[in-house]
Amino acid sequence: MESPEALYDGLLIRPVGGGLVELTGWLVIIDYRLFIVADAHDKAKRIEFFDSAVVFSVEEKISPLGGGDSFIFHRAKVVGWLVEAKPPKIKPVTLNVEERTGEVVSIDLESKSSNKARYDEFLRHRDVISSVDWLDFYKKN
Incomplete structure (x- = not known):
């Protein structure tokens, strides 16, 4: 396997020991999946979360953007x-998200069966929503 630096050129990544790596970038949803991207305008340099259901743990702790x-x-x-x-995919151990206020929020990554169920339900119904706003499905259920 290539070194992380060669695979993810542009994404701030560094080994932290024990096989773990640290990524710093933008947390976004692309095509209904959770990613960390290197640059807000270049979604090509991205690493997907192994379990996108984490998005519901993030949603519980941050102030979401309005629409889009x-x-x-x-x-x-x-x-x-x-x-x-x-x-590339990452299975997170810790996730810290910066709020618009500058406050850093730690996201609970413990396995939550309710998150998995919510995410599965979301994926089953995503074609029903005609809006580009990801939360439209979530708001209706």
């Missing part, structure tokens, strides 16, 4: 394991 493709568009730092290389 992603209600999450926040600076974030994630520490975790790279579990896949192509496409």
